[in-house]
Amino acid sequence: MGIPLSTHQQSVSYDLAPAEYRIDATSEHKKCSSCFAYELSLCAVILKNAESNVNGIAGKPLVASVRKVPARRTISHPNEWSDFVPIICEGWATTSIALPDGRRQILSFLLPGDMFSTASLFEYASGRMVEAVTDVTYRAYKRSELQAYLYEYPIVLEMLTKSWIEEKKRYDQLAIDLGRRTASERIAGIILDLMNRLSKRGMTQDQTVVFPIRQHHIADATGLTPVHVNKILSEFRRNGLIEITNRQLTILDRAGLHHVANMR
Amino acid sequence: MGIPLSTHQQSVSYDLAPAEYRIDATSEHKKCSSCFAYELSLCAVILKNAESNVNGIAGKPLVASVRKVPARRTISHPNEWSDFVPIICEGWATTSIALPDGRRQILSFLLPGDMFSTASLFEYASGRMVEAVTDVTYRAYKRSELQAYLYEYPIVLEMLTKSWIEEKKRYDQLAIDLGRRTASERIAGIILDLMNRLSKRGMTQDQTVVFPIRQHHIADATGLTPVHVNKILSEFRRNGLIEITNRQLTILDRAGLHHVANMR
């Protein structure tokens, strides 16, 4: 019939990343506050609360286990049960869902500061697969503790609803991208979107970023075929829009790319 | 370039549906509890709380304005500001987003008991267009009051997070549908999904339902062209899977349809 199969054969056995060590968040403060995404993420809120140690529960600082996963390893399986809420500290990961026959759709790329999903605060299994693109380290907060925090500190709740709304907007964009945009638009769009998110985190130098994702990732994120992604990327290069060398992406003609993306 | 334009030309001027009358929810109890979606929706929770009138805020029952909108009218515009959280009582509606050039993607069909979006409890403008398919009546709760309710009654919050998670699952499905499924799968899938949701509401008689949506709605929901939708529906009919007459859809071969949909 013509079904685009998954583009990435999964040869990894079920293998939960072990908690390497447990720390309380405060003791890691220095480390966290130097994180790329510090101000964006829940982490900042959590740590600041732990610091301004005034009322009841702040006396008991939030415990997070730090975990590390090598590149290309599965971090969590669709129906894996977990009592922890993970937030990325370093590296890139993907969340995706798959059809039984292997077709796969990447829902988002996870960057430092991202929770796997906002809903992970309330659900024990996300229904999604999370995979490391590069080596990844993430912090896993105990869900029950984080929830207690949530009810205790209105600002945390507020932060959460805000990021929920953000997430919804991204979903909406994803839907219209996949449903109604051409291949070039989707690919240009995803590049620009990633650039934005990276630059918010201070992870760009001028117009270039380290760009660890493979073409098959782009394919799975855009609902296209790796071959076709390749052709369109070549076209972008030919037209002087971008340049990719050595896992580094640089945008040569931002306006041009924006125009191709047909952005909002 | 080959851009599928919107399939539905919008000739409706900006026109906010007027609040026809204001009532307090308790006085409408009989009406609401006979609603198709009574047990599924927030409404039940709200009314039951209003009834079991024990502590503080329940003394002041939630006020909802009931509004009616004729078929094909726009209910709310993408950046329209509103202090109300709407829940459908009767009729079908769509939520969609559009690109500047007119391409459009339907994100979901709204049925009785559905909120426009779970996030509408927290955001003043959804970024989405909501349009009536049939005549629609909906209830608009004041956001501030509903939020107070939320913080007061844990069960309401619980209900909300549950429906949030449901919503997330639907988003995920939408993404993989649009990104990775064939036209036939998408269309069969949407039919089965609607049947499920309708039957949960008691809106089916045996295998047939009233089916007010047009082919262009299916097109906009599946990311396809009305023409192509038509061809695939014809095929379904030819193969004895479904039958559509007189705004009524009946499923003749559920197993077959399921098989075409390639469902989970």
Added chain:
DNA sequence: CGGGCAATTGAAATACATCAAGGCGTGTGG
């Protein structure tokens, strides 16, 4: 040095879009 993963390219196939025309049903105005 071999083997798997990734990128690249060309040729052929196909799923879906576009274009075009006609029909049917319903409401509307003369």
Added chain:
DNA sequence: CCACACGCCTTGATGTATTTCAATTGCCCG
């Protein structure tokens, strides 16, 4: 009551964006 327009469905012919298939290359890593 007819004429007419309009929205919707239907169908065929043609075009094209994207997939599939296949083969080659380079690269990194053990």
